[in-house]
Amino acid sequence: MTAKLIHGYEVVIGFETHTQLATKSKIFSRAATAFGAEPNTQACAVDLALPGTLPVMNREAVACAIKLGLALGSHIAPVSIFARKNYFYPDLPKGYQISQFEIPVVQGGEVSFFLGDEKKTVRLVRAHLEEDAGKSLHEDFIGQSGIDLNRAGTPLLEIVTEPDIRSSEEAVAYAKELHKIVTWIGICDGNMQEGSFRCDANVSVRKPGQPLGTRREIKNLNSFKFMQQAIDYEIRWQIEQIEDGHAIQQATVLFDPDTGETRAMRTKEDAADYRYFPDPDLPPLHISEQWIEEQRAQMAELPRTMAARFVADYGLPEYDATTLTQSKAMAAYFEAVAKACGQAKLASNWIMGEVSRRLNMAEIGIEQAPVSSAQLAALIARIADGTISNNAAKQVFDALWTGEGQDVDAVIEAKGLKQMNDSGALEKIIDEVIAANADNVAQFRAGKDKAFNALVGQIMKASKGKANPTQVNELLRAKLAG
Incomplete structure (x- = not known):
């Protein structure tokens, strides 16, 4: 599909995501990784590279990398190498960061998702293990900065994409x-506010058919809302600069949510500036096929596998299946409803529609939904067997959601929402409506379908909305044809 152009320019975006691994200790030491500790209480001698210390690889961090590779369909390197990435910054106590450069642990793979009803796929270059740096704390009101080294040595997987993304909407998707994948497989808690899932967006623009433009990297995007705002602003800024005759300079920029603008932090370094070389204290990382298979056996059903099963077992469209597997809780809720009521597509429609709408309004997850899967299944069963109409079902759902009622059948009875399915009673109403609306009858017989709908409306009104619409249509057509 042709990429959307903005003022005649094509947008090109690549992503680097720093995923903090859910280990109890750091990547090369036994220091804790718990969030929120007092500054500089979780940095040990190994994290600071004090003389005489040696790093030791955290086996669980490697297991997390293997799981990610399996989840993304990547190649897991049997041998990978650690390197020293040299740069000088106050929060980097060693003067270098231990990372992977030439041979990363996870290579290739892809991430597929829906943007609207269109399926998109972003190719991955790599995911490599590395340690995090510390954190600079700037106290503007006293004009001083401090350094907290608690994060130094925290295990990260940096996941790097090809420049396949073509809009801010696609970037967020x-x-x-x-985010869903890394939390689903349990390698990251996904807490963006605490820095567990940090995204850097490399943004450039070009005229169609031209070489890639100069990119600027927006660092540390820690919310999906700010991510889209930052990318949109950067796109507009770059286009304006080019249109005004200015060249884009490669740079690292930060997004300011208060102004809605990006601002340059420093010129962007290239790999050569970091003077990578193999870390002499760490031997090559060897991953056996047996270890990979052990991790595969321990992993829960992956979202893409579950979505494919929902298509095969429940006959759902791929879009529905992908949407319902956005979280384990959502998938479990759907499957419980579908199995209980035997109406998978109806269950999907309700969960993606009314249930999701209410969850969004209340700003809660499906785990906190007031309507249980058993209640929703009972409600859908009453729609399927013709006991209530769709409109009546929404009234029942509202009663369940607000706690006005707990039992579906009791709510239906209390509110008098049962559909009129007695064909004899319906025929009497239909006969009365036909007799009272001779003009509409004549118009319908003259080929005007709107007249039929008007008659149906009169019948529903006469039945106080309790007539079964399907039955009304069948009986009315039969009588008008007679």
Whole structure:
């Protein structure tokens, strides 16, 4: 599909996502990784590279990398190498960061997702293990800065994409899908506010058919809302600069949510500036096929596998199946409803529609939904067997959601929402409506379908909305044809 152009320019975006791994200790030491500790209480001698210390690889961090590779369909390197990435910054106590450069542990793979009803796929270059740096704390009101080294040595997987993304909307959809995957397989808690899932967006623009433009990297995007705002602003800024005759300079920029603008932090370094070389204290990382298979056996059903099963077992469209597997809780809720009522597509429609709408309004997850899967299944069963109409079902759902009622059948009875399915009683109403609306009858017989709908409306009104619409249509057509 042709990429959407903005003022005649094509947008090109690549992502680098720093995923903090859910280990109890750091990547090369036994220091804790718990969030919120007092500054500089979780940085040990190894994290600071004090003389005489040696890093030791955290086996669980490697297991997390293997799981990610399996989840993304990547190649897991049997041998990978750690390197020292040299740069000088106050929160980097060693003067270098241990990372992977030439041979990363996870290579290739892809992330697929829906943007609207269109399926998109972003190719991955790599995911490599590395340690986090510390954190600079700036106290503007006293004009001083401090350094907290608690994060130094925290295990990260940096996940790098090809420049396959073509809009801010697509970027957010990709980030959400990746967030879902890493939390689903349990390698990251996904807490963006605490820095567990941090995204950097490399943004450039070009005229169609031209070489890639100069990119600027927006660092540390820690919410999906700010991510879209930052990318949109950067796109507009770059286009305006080019149109005004200015060249884009490669740079690292930050997004300011208060102004809605990006601002340059420093010129962007290239790999050569970091003077990578193999870390002499760490031997090559060896991953056996047996270890990979052990991790595969321990993993829960992956979202893409579950979505494919929902298509095969329940006959759902791929879009529905993908939407319902946005979280384990959502998938479990759907499957419980579908199995209980035997109406998978109806269950999907209700969960993606009314249930999701209410959850969004209340700003809660499906785990906190007031309507249980058993209640929703009972409600859908009453729609399927013709006991209530769709409109009546919404009234029942509202009663369940607000706690006005707990039992579906009791709510239906109390509110008098049962559909009129007695054909004798319906025929009497239909006969009365036909007799009272001779003009509409004549118009319908003259080929005007709107007249039929008007008659149906009169019948529903006469039945106080309790007539079964399907039955009304069948009986009315039969009588008008007679």
